[in-house]
Amino acid sequence: MGPALKLVVQRIALGLLLLLACSVLIFAGTMILPGDVAQSILGQSATPEALANLREELGVNDPPVQRYFEWLFNALQGDLGTALTNGLPITESIGNRLGNTLFLAFWAAVISVPLAIFLGLLAVRFKDRWPDKLISAVTLASISIPEFLIGYLLMYLVAVKLRWFPSVSMINDSMSLGEKLSAIAIPVAVLTLVVLAHMMRMTRAAILNVMQSAYIETAELKGLNMFQVIRRHAFPNAIAPIVNVVMLNLAYLVVGVVVIEVVFTYPGMGQYLVDHVSKRDVPVVQACGLIFAAVYIGLNLIADVVSILSNPRLRHPK
Amino acid sequence: MKDQLNYLAARAAAGLMGRREFLGRAAALGVTAASANLLLSGAVKAAGVKKGGTIKVGIQGGGASDSMDPAVAANATATQVIRLWGEPLLELAEQGGIWPRLAESFEASADARVWTFKIREGVTFSNGKTLTADDVLATMERHSGEDTKSGALGIMRGIKSMKAGDGLFVIELETPNADLPYLLADYHLAIQPNGGKDDPTAAIGTGPYIMKSAEPGVRFVAEKNPNYWDDTIGHAETIELIVINDDTARVAALQSGQVHMVNRVPPRTAKLVARAPNITVHTTSGPGHYVFIMHTNTAPFDNKDLRLALKYGINRQEMVDKILFGFGSVGNDTPINSSYPLFTELEQRMYDPDKAAFHLKQSGYDGTVLLRTSDNSFPGAPDASALFQQSAGAAGIKMEIKREPNDGYWSEVWNKQPFCTSYWGGRPTQDQMFSTAYLSTADWNDTRFNNEQFDQLLFAARAELDEGKRTQMYADMSTIVRDEGGLICPMFNDFIDGISDDVQGIVDAKQGFELNNFYAPMKMWLA
Numbered sequence: 005m006g007p008a009l010k011l012v013v014q015r016i017a018l019g020l021l022l023l024l025a026c027s028v029l030i031f032a033g034t035m036i037l038p039g040d041v042a043q044s045i046l047g048q049s050a051t052p053e054a055l056a057n058l059r060e061e062l063g064v065n066d067p068p069v070q071r072y073f074e075w076l077f078n079a080l081q082g083d084l085g086t087a088l089t090n091g092l093p094i095t096e097s098i099g100n101r102l103g104n105t106l107f108l109a110f111w112a113a114v115i116s117v118p119l120a121i122f123l124g125l126l127a128v129r130f131k132d133r134w135p136d137k138l139i140s141a142v143t144l145a146s147i148s149i150p151e152f153l154i155g156y157l158l159m160y161l162v163a164v165k166l167r168w169f170p171s172v173s174m175i176n177d178s179m180s181l182g183e184k185l186s187a188i189a190i191p192v193a194v195l196t197l198v199v200l201a202h203m204m205r206m207t208r209a210a211i212l213n214v215m216q217s218a219y220i221e222t223a224e225l226k227g228l229n230m231f232q233v234i235r236r237h238a239f240p241n242a243i244a245p246i247v248n249v250v251m252l253n254l255a256y257l258v259v260g261v262v263v264i265e266v267v268f269t270y271p272g273m274g275q276y277l278v279d280h281v282s283k284r285d286v287p288v289v290q291a292c293g294l295i296f297a298a299v300y301i302g303l304n305l306i307a308d309v310v311s312i313l314s315n316p317r318l319r320h321p322k
Numbered sequence: 323m324k325d326q327l328n329y330l331a332a333r334a335a336a337g338l339m340g341r342r343e344f345l346g347r348a349a350a351l352g353v354t355a356a357s358a359n360l361l362l363s364g365a366v367k368a369a370g371v372k373k374g375g376t377i378k379v380g381i382q383g384g385g386a387s388d389s390m391d392p393a394v395a396a397n398a399t400a401t402q403v404i405r406l407w408g409e410p411l412l413e414l415a416e417q418g419g420i421w422p423r424l425a426e427s428f429e430a431s432a433d434a435r436v437w438t439f440k441i442r443e444g445v446t447f448s449n450g451k452t453l454t455a456d457d458v459l460a461t462m463e464r465h466s467g468e469d470t471k472s473g474a475l476g477i478m479r480g481i482k483s484m485k486a487g488d489g490l491f492v493i494e495l496e497t498p499n500a501d502l503p504y505l506l507a508d509y510h511l512a513i514q515p516n517g518g519k520d521d522p523t524a525a526i527g528t529g530p531y532i533m534k535s536a537e538p539g540v541r542f543v544a545e546k547n548p549n550y551w552d553d554t555i556g557h558a559e560t561i562e563l564i565v566i567n568d569d570t571a572r573v574a575a576l577q578s579g580q581v582h583m584v585n586r587v588p589p590r591t592a593k594l595v596a597r598a599p600n601i602t603v604h605t606t607s608g609p610g611h612y613v614f615i616m617h618t619n620t621a622p623f624d625n626k627d628l629r630l631a632l633k634y635g636i637n638r639q640e641m642v643d644k645i646l647f648g649f650g651s652v653g654n655d656t657p658i659n660s661s662y663p664l665f666t667e668l669e670q671r672m673y674d675p676d677k678a679a680f681h682l683k684q685s686g687y688d689g690t691v692l693l694r695t696s697d698n699s700f701p702g703a704p705d706a707s708a709l710f711q712q713s714a715g716a717a718g719i720k721m722e723i724k725r726e727p728n729d730g731y732w733s734e735v736w737n738k739q740p741f742c743t744s745y746w747g748g749r750p751t752q753d754q755m756f757s758t759a760y761l762s763t764a765d766w767n768d769t770r771f772n773n774e775q776f777d778q779l780l781f782a783a784r785a786e787l788d789e790g791k792r793t794q795m796y797a798d799m800s801t802i803v804r805d806e807g808g809l810i811c812p813m814f815n816d817f818i819d820g821i822s823d824d825v826q827g828i829v830d831a832k833q834g835f836e837l838n839n840f841y842a843p844m845k846m847w848l849a
Contacts, residue, residue: 058471089387090538091523097386100537156570163578171574172380172581174541174564269566269575271540279385279539288387 008318012309019305023298027079030293031072034286075290084291089283094291097276102295104175105265105272108188109257112195117250120200124207124246125239129230131212140208143201155194155267162190173268191268195261199253206249210242217241244311251307258303259296375848377558377825379837380572380581384565386539390523392512393465393472398585398836399565401509403536405840406544406561407448408512408527411439411458411491412503414750414839416831418663420503424453424513424528425491434498434787439491445551447515448532455486460517462493465510474510477754498785500792501751504663508750509840530556530844539565557827557847573820576601582825583843585836587818589647589701600823605816606831606838609661609748609755611653612645612700612815614693614710616808617770620740623808627685633671633810634678635714641812644709645702649818653811656800657746657755661814661833664752664789666797668804678717690720693742694735698728700745706812707743737768744768750833752796756780760803769808776802824849 078085084094123143127136146154163171169189179187214220215238223233262274273292280288312318384399392404411425422428425439445453464470466478483494493502512527525533530552531544542563550556564581566572569588573595575581587595587603596603616623616632623629638652651659654670695707704725711721726735726742736744749755758764761780762772776799783795803809817836821828827846831838838845 053468054471054473054475057469087387090389091391092538101386156574159571159574164574167578170580171571171578172564172566176535176537176541266568267571269564269568269571271537275539276386280387283385283387285387 006319008312008315011312011318015305015308015312019301023301026297026301027076027294028072030290030297031068031075034289034293035068075287079291079294084294085287087280087285087288089280089285089288094288098273098288098291098295101271101273101276104270105258105261105274107175107184108191108195108261108270108272109254111185111188112192112199112257113254115192116196116199116253117203119196120203120250121207121246123200124204124211125231125234127204127208128211128215128234128238136208139204143204146197147201151194151198152263152267154197155191155264158190158194159267171268173270175271188268188270191261191264191270194264195257199256203246203249203253207242207246210245211238214238214241240314243314247310247314248307251303255300255303258299371557371827372847372849373557374559376560376562377583377843377846377848378562378564378581379843380564380566380575380584382565382567382569382572382584382586384539384567388538390525390536390538391518392510392514393470393474393518393522395510396473398840399539399542399563401835402563402837402840402843403525403533403542404509404512405529405844406531406542406563407525407529407533408514409529410508410511410513411441411506414504414507414834416829416834416838418832420507424458425506428503430500430502430787432787434500434502434785435495437493437495437502439493441489441491442551443489445528446549447526447528448547449515449526451515453513453528455489455491457515457517458491458513459484459486460519461511461513462491462517464514464517464519464522472510474508476758477505477508497781499753500784500787501753504750505754531561534560541565555841555844557845558843561843563843576820576822579822579824582822582848583837583846584820585817587820589649589815589818592647592649592818595820602821602823602828604819604821604828604830605649606819606834606836607651607659607661607814608817608833608835609657609659609750610746610815610817611657611659611748611811612641612703612706612745612813613653613657613743614707614810614812615742615744615769616810617740618806618808619770619772622685622687622689622691623740625685625687626806627681628687628691629808630805631678631681631685631717631719632691632714634674634681635717635719636710636810636812637673637713638671638812639673640709640713641706645706646813646815649816650813651816653813654800655804655807655809655811657748657759657803657809657811658752658796658800659814661748662752662755662796663750663833664793664796666793666800668797668800671804673713675713675717678714678719682717682719690722691741692722692724694724694726694739695743696726696728696731696735698731699736699743700815703743710812737766752799753780753784756799760799760807771803771807771809773802773806776806 075085082095084098086093087097123139127139130136159171162168170187171190173187173191175184175187211234220233220237223237261272262278264270265272265275277289277292379402381399381402383397388397388400392408395401395404409423411423413421413423415421424442424445426442428437428439430437441453441455441458447453462478462484465472465474466481480496480499481493482496485492495502514522514527518524525536530547530550532547533542533544535541535543544561546556546559566575572584573587573591576584577598592603595601616629618624618629633655642648642650642652652670653659654668656668658665693707693710695703697704707723711723714721735742746759749758757780759766759768760771760776761767762777779795779799783792786792786795819837825846826849828842829838
């Protein structure tokens with residue numbers, strides 16, 4: 005077994021272990037959440053009898069360790085239980101919501117990742133000249149403005165004033181792909197603006213770092229032009245840090261877009277989680293936590309594996 | 323001039339002129355906005371209701387965790403959904419009184435203890451089953467049984483026995499209650515086949531629409547029920563509810579034409595929203611009110627003069643102007659306002675620093691009063707507290723404000739601390755409001771109000787079927803609360819809806835919740 009393969013296997017095993025540890029933390033965390041699910045469900049008009057009856061029915065009185073293993077075992081088989089509040093199966097509801105979240109994240113990534121890398125390369129090519137400064141200024145400004153504000157601004161201009169795209173990004177199965185894309189146009193634009201700067205700056209920094217190396221000078225002395233130097237010599241060697249930051253941003257697009265979902269009424273995971281947290285619906289919170297943790301760990305795992313594989317010293321051991 | 327007005331109204335009704343333009347021209351003819359609106363709604367009715375199409379509602383208040391079981395419905399979206407597929411026995415009429423739904427008629431025994439409801443014949447559920455009195459009985463049983471989790475349990479508690487037969491449904495109460503018809507208009511009490519005991523979340527009922535798709539917290543689609551018994555409501559072919567909890571997003575959806583109506587336009591921006599050319603802001607004064615509450619059994623608030631000093635030391639009009647931005651009305655230190663059925667106007671208490679100073683002196687109290695508040699006790703509560711501090715300070719009352727965290731406010735501060743801010747959503751009848759919060763033994767007696775005469779009047783009024791006498795009793799009770807109680811009620815907040823000019827038929831209602839008590843999507847039609 006080569007050192008690269010061994011490292012990859014190690015990383016995957018570590019990732020699984022980390023996920024297990026996360027499941028314990030999530031379960032323990034939701035156990036110590038203050039508040040009472042029965043009170044939250046019934047609201048202000050609850051009577052003591054109604055509360056007692058509902059608590060009994062929800063079965064919130066079993067010992068926690070037993071409940072953890074039951075939950076973990078069922079989750080491994082794909083059964084995340086039923087929501088306490090509305091009695092719907094969680095796996096089914098989350099399936100829909102996760103699909104929507106991934107749909108939005110996918111299109112935001114399709115636009116933002118190539119754009120960020122291209123802008124990063126452009127910034128390196130024109131380092132310290134006006135295109136570099138303009139790109140940095142615009143992307144840094146867009147990452148500094150709170151995303152809900154960008155959302156409201158675009159909503160006002162594009163949806164209310166120009167009426168190009170809808171302000172409510174509600175998508176459902178009966179819509180065609182074109183209709184869905186039109187519905188999510190504004191949130192995709194907002195998300196692109198939010199994640200662009202981080203990836204662009206990292207690309208720029210990583211490549212500039214490599215550009216200091218002696219072999220770049222050699223390449224230049226060979227007579228290659230600037231773009232070829234970047235493409236053939238600098239970029240492959242800068243790929244590890246770039247993939248890392250790209251994956252970090254992809255993870256953000258999946259797990260961190262709750263504000264955008266609320267502002268644009270997009271039926272994704274974030275809003276689903278928040279609705280249930282406010283009702284203390286523990287099984288749903290646990291299921292969402294587990295999925296978010298899996299997405300985060302999974303994407304970081306991919307980043308690790310790519311950096312390992314992109315390292316020639318590990319691919320071609322002496 | 324009259325002919326000219328009628329001509330204009332007809333043109334506006336036919337959609338040849340915008341509502342705003344009509345109001346403008348009517349104003350030019352010297353007609354007030356209120357009577358111009360009345361004229362227009364008459365003309366619109368005359369022009370005829372249009373059937374068909376899809377009415378879209380952007381609605382606040384729903385979450386992904388909502389159940390379709392009417393027993394546990396607890397927010398605006400859930401209420402609206404129940405209105406689409408289900409119906410109660412009785413409903414609140416827009417202009418006051420009762421609007422019979424599944425109960426065709428009802429009568430009470432002379433002592434208001436036994437109530438008989440005649441169940442409408444020939445009504446079918448959306449699953450094809452015919453409605454019977456047994457379904458009504460089963461529904462009421464499900465909401466009142468020992469093991470129920472129904473939000474309506476509180477109002478079902480006083481029932482001694484129920485029976486059904488011969489198309490009649492009979493309720494016998496433990497103690498007389500002349501308000502029972504109003505209580506049965508509760509939104510949880512939609513009649514379900516076999517009371518929903520088989521599947522409470524099936525959303526099968528006798529309502530004007532049939533649910534086609536239900537994604538809690540996201541979107542609900544309902545289609546016209548072809549067998550619905552009452553053709554005066556349910557004009558659109560399809561009604562689509564889109565849950566939009568974010569205030570700005572909801573208003574933007576209305577402005578960009580994606581929805582035809584929204585509930586709960588924020589008061590802060592309502593005047594701006596109304597400026598848009600195709601949107602009307604429609605308000606309904608409801609029983610909801612924002613309050614400052616003092617425990618009448620805890621020092622220093624056990625001193626009646628100090629309570630009166632504080633009551634005279636608040637500027638109610640300023641609160642309505644600055645906290646509600648004009649979308650509300652002044653309170654009078656009683657939880658009752660004109661939205662209640664048997665309302666009598668009492669003399670309005672005004673801001674009077676001299677009287678406040680006089681009562682402060684009488685009370686002999688010269689310390690500081692501590693007012694607790696939080697953002698979620700009502701919108702703008704900390705600002706209202708600061709205004710109160712200023713106006714009371716002018717009378718020499720020293721007030722300190724303590725900001726409490728939102729989390730835990732309802733469990734740690736409200737109904738625990740002697741002086742704090744809070745709100746009440748109100749109840750459909752005086753009896754229910756007083757029994758919930760002012761009866762000396764009530765769980766939620768958040769002013770620790772203990773007045774023997776008041777309690778006696780409450781029970782006497784409940785058994786009194788003579789409306790004139792009851793009206794007088796309720797006026798007396800309001801007077802007692804106003805003068806003796808621990809309630810400072812500066813304002814009643816309006817329901818504020820945003821309505822697009824693409825739909826017509828909204829009415830000015832005297833009672834009920836927002837969106838014409840959630841009947842607007844069914845009563846309105848596409849222009």
